[in-house]
Amino acid sequence: MTLTMTLVRHGRTHFNARRILQGRCDSPLTRDGRAGVRTTARHLAATPFRAAWASPSGRAVATAVELLRHHPDVPLRTDPGLLEYAFGVYEQKAERVLDEVVAWPDLVADVLAGTHPGLPGGESGREFMDRTRDVFARIAATHDEGHVLVVGHGLALGAYLATVDDVGLVPLPNASVSTVEVETDGSVRLTSVAVDVAQQGHVAARPMRVEVPVPSVA
Numbered sequence: 001m002t003l004t005m006t007l008v009r010h011g012r013t014h015f016n017a018r019r020i021l022q023g024r025c026d027s028p029l030t031r032d033g034r035a036g037v038r039t040t041a042r043h044l045a046a047t048p049f050r051a052a053w054a055s056p057s058g059r060a061v062a063t064a065v066e067l068l069r070h071h072p073d074v075p076l077r078t079d080p081g082l083l084e085y086a087f088g089v090y091e092q093k094a095e096r097v098l099d100e101v102v103a104w105p106d107l108v109a110d111v112l113a114g115t116h117p118g119l120p121g122g123e124s125g126r127e128f129m130d131r132t133r134d135v136f137a138r139i140a141a142t143h144d145e146g147h148v149l150v151v152g153h154g155l156a157l158g159a160y161l162a163t164v165d166d167v168g169l170v171p172l173p174n175a176s177v178s179t180v181e182v183e184t185d186g187s188v189r190l191t192s193v194a195v196d197v198a199q200q201g202h203v204a205a206r207p208m209r210v211e212v213p214v215p216s217v218a
């Protein structure tokens with residue numbers, strides 16, 4: 001038996017548009033973000049989802065609700081294990097802090113390796129990777145076959161995908177779709193990554209290890 005998990009990053013938000021790091025804080029979807037999600041929803045309209053899971057963040061729940069427009073009978077549940085990485089004091093700061101923090105030498109690599117101690121006020125790489133692994137194990141244990149929708153965040157979904165296959169951290173455009181197949185024996189296979197149905201590819205693939213000064217907190 002195969003469980004297919006369809007992973008969708010939430011639609012573009014006002015903070016995404018301004019390159020403001022959200023993490024555990026939130027901002028609403030933009031107009032084009034909502035349109036992008038509607039395009040992805042049409043793309044997924046024929047997928048026979050039996051359940052949907054979302055991060056409790058408003059942007060993920062709003063995206064999941066829109067994606068389920070074509071699946072009115074599919075139950076949606078939230079799980080804090082799907083929340084975005086907690087960037088601590090760097091959240092909701094000046095525009096472009098996102099670019100600086102994500103490019104901070106070794107930050108992403110250390111978070112994915114579970115060795116980063118955490119940004120001030122944030123969570124450690126170990127906590128993040130453990131809860132991300134655990135939530136996908138919970139989802140797989142709850143549904144042993146069929147199709148399940150999972151709506152989450154760029155770094156959290158990307159971190160999980162990086163554990164499934166040797167793809168590194170793939171930048172996931174807003175409203176993009178990735179799919180993973182889980183077999184009964186526990187083996188997991190990545191079957192598609194970051195399909196940008198809605199062409200919202202403004203999160204361009206770029207090197208993650210660019211050397212920049214440590215960002216100052218505004």
Ligand SMILES: O=C(O)[C@@H](CO)OP(=O)(O)O
Nearest residue numbers: 021022023084153154155
């Ligand atoms: O928190 C954020 O700003 C970004 C970082 O990756 O994630 P998302 O927009 O997917 O929540």
